[in-house]
Amino acid sequence: MASHSVGAALPSEEPRQASTSVFAEPAWVRLLLIVVGVGFLGVVVILPVALVFEQAFALGAGFYLDAIRDPDTVSALRLTLTVAAIVVPLNAIFGVAAAWAITKFDFRGKSILITLIDLPLAVSPVVAGLIYVLIFGAQGYIGPWMREHDIRVIFALPGIALATTFVTFPLVARSLIPVMQDVGREYEEAAVSLGASGWRTFWSVTLPQAKWGLLYGIILCNARAMGEFGAVAVVSGKITGKTDTLPLRVEKLDKAFDTTSAFAVASMLVALAVVTLVLKVIVEWRTSDHESGPGSPAREHV
């Protein structure tokens, strides 16, 4: 299938065809494609976002402020921030360790390790929640033991944090690995051979080169941690004012037919997504800015 993909790149005996332009599409085709492509993005991405804000303010700014200041919503916000504060550092540390091991050393089974790290992205969030219920739930492997010792994981913060950790597991590692791969090992090897310690090498050589990749991974991990729904829905128990996160709060308000409040809370999450994207653009802009420096990802490396 793929063997002819590039093999056919040079057709030797192509029948001659009359055409207005040989190197580019005619202007009307170009315009049509732009309209189709941009229109698709507009309908799929821009309209829903616009709708969230329109609906959130449908009953006026006063109602909006009341909705987001509701004590149960504030407690959901607090829990969401707490979970992110636990999960993001954990996955960031893991991401750095995994990226260091994978990009700076050669070992057997490396591609298997990469596949395993990516695995959580392919697992349904509901399954991600389920696996922790099977371990820590009331009928789980160690659930009864934990209940005896009064340790609560499921329907409590630890379970929510664990499920969220699983779902956002590879995000930092994934954005860090390509950047550190592109930089190569020469700078670190030079630093070590000049007598720098491992930590010193990491802090003064590796980190400056990979910081934007790391930052982007952290941003994305944070957005996904705050927005996770399926995995958290399974383990949280959805106790209002206690184990509701912001996305669960959106669902609960919507189910209670308090639609405008649901959209008001949703608008906070949209704002989070917008901030995430803006930061991402800044990070990308910074990395292309430093293209001439030693830390720039090689462009031909796709």
Next chain:
Amino acid sequence: MSALLRPADARQRPALRQRVFGRRRVLPGSGLSLGFTLFYLSLVVLIPLGGLFWKSTELGWADFLRIAGSERARAAYALTFSASFAAALINGVFGLVLAWVLVRYRFPGRRLLDALVDFPLALPTAVAGLAYTALYVPQGWIGRYFDLLGIQVSYSRLGVVVVLTFISLPFMVRTVQPVLLALEREVEEAAASLGAGRWATVRRVILPALLPAWSTGLAMAFARAIGEYGSVIFIAGNLPRKTEIAPLLIVFQLEEFNYAGATAIAVVLLLASFFTVGVINLLSRRQQRYG
């Protein structure tokens, strides 16, 4: 368990360390970083996932098939897989056009639109579900036009496809984009100078070169869509045998504290995901070889 023990062993026995890493190793921290990686990976991902498969063996074949193969479950798989595939295909057409437009043409707002492609990755799925449902109800901004045609979108299977299209959009665009960017203009110019018209060049030169990335993108979009839960439950209506997706069925089983039933369906879903990941790996390996 052996994965857990390896780093400690590696620190004490240089022979094993050498066997794992080979001889040339200038940089420090191989044992520490790989050890921590394996430890954390095992703790958070591998052991819990292993627990799921272990639990499913408690069922026995007959019970497993009875639950995982029930009529209701089969209807849920059918919806999950067909809607995911339809959404991936929609992205396969329009996402490809979008990627092409973003890479090849210059027009005002292009960079903003390019950034917006990642929006579905950053937007919480519950918000997507809420907004899409309101957009596609008969009074909604888009739903009213479908209503004129007598088509119901929200609370129907079509609604599932529509929201999955949103969820999986970035996977197609972001997989095709770099390949399109790396495609050498010289090859197209050569085709043109040999007498191929523009359409012939696109069809015979560009599209075949994109095929590996396109199929990878299709598989990734599909993989993302089959696990999706948050956005779908808002828009689907969740009627048993009609608009009920497989992940929702797991949640229902859990709510009835039927761990075994939840596990059986989860294993089916998980195997489908792993199969798709295998296909993706195969495809991207080919892409690296030829692309």
